[in-house]
Amino acid sequence: MVSMPVPAWGTVILTLLLVGTTYTDLRWRRIPNLLTFPVFAAGLLLSGLNSGWQGLLLSLSGALLSPCLVSLMHGGRGPGMGDLKLAAAIGAFLGPVIGTVAMLLSMIVGGVVALVWAMHEWGMFGEGRINDFVGRVYFLGKRPPLPGEDVTPSTIPYGVALAVGTLLTLVVCQCTGKQDFLSYVNHAAMP
Numbered sequence: 468m469v470s471m472p473v474p475a476w477g478t479v480i481l482t483l484l485l486v487g488t489t490y491t492d493l494r495w496r497r498i499p500n501l502l503t504f505p506v507f508a509a510g511l512l513l514s515g516l517n518s519g520w521q522g523l524l525l526s527l528s529g530a531l532l533s534p535c536l537v538s539l540m541h542g543g544r545g546p547g548m549g550d551l552k553l554a555a556a557i558g559a560f561l562g563p564v565i566g567t568v569a570m571l572l573s574m575i576v577g578g579v580v581a582l583v584w585a586m587h588e589w590g591m592f593g594e595g596r597i598n599d600f601v602g603r604v605y606f607l608g609k610r611p612p613l614p615g616e617d618v619t620p621s622t623i624p625y626g627v628a629l630a631v632g633t634l635l636t637l638v639v640c641q642c643t644g645k646q647d648f649l650s651y652v653n654h655a656a657m658p
Contacts, residue, residue: 478637480509481560485630488553492626498549503556510559526559529566533558536570537629550625557633565636573632580628 484506488498507530514526534551546554558566 475641477510477513477560478641480506481557481637482634484553484556485633488549488626489624489630492549492624496622496624498547498553498626500552503549503552507552507556507559510556514559514562525562529558529560529562530555531558532563533561533566533570536567537573540570540574546625547622550629553626553629557629561633561636565640569633569636570629571632572635573629576631576635577623577625577628580625581623584623 484502487502491502492498511523511526511530515523518525533554537546537551537554554570557569560566561569
């Protein structure tokens with residue numbers, strides 16, 4: 468058993484967490500411990516009850532690996548502590564294999580979210596802004612602030628990317644009935 472199954476009730480609990488954290492991250496740029504800690508504990512507890520010590524160890528390894536992946540992919544600069552705690556809660560439910568897939572999908576979604584967010588912050592959704600956008604991309608988004616312009620950096624709601632990447636992973640798991648992504652790799656590698 469390389470990966471633990473994600474039962475339907477686990478999917479419901481995780482989906483509720485992701486909806487709640489998406490709302491709080493978009494609204495206040497915060498992912499509260501009140502949401503992540505109980506789900507983290509529930510993931511560990513239910514994995515232990517469902518699959519014994521092996522399930523608990525898989526849950527713990529997923530809870531440790533997921534935030535490490537998120538932090539490594541951002542060079543330690545991008546995600547906040549709430550994002551890392553959310554990744555740990557996701558990993559506690561999904562385990563190391565499916566959790567890794569969810570985190571990698573979240574990275575891809577996060578890149579799209581960052582681009583759209585930057586375009587919004589740079590005023591790209593107005594008319595005649597393409598030249599300004601190309602110039603900012605060329606200079607890595609940095610330019611001298613205009614007089615009276617707010618220079619406080621904006622934050623990107625990375626919890627949204629984590630939620631979307633995890634939900635996409637859950638949909639694939641539920642639709643295909645495959646809970647172990649390594650079976651895809653083994654099948655593709657073996658003739």
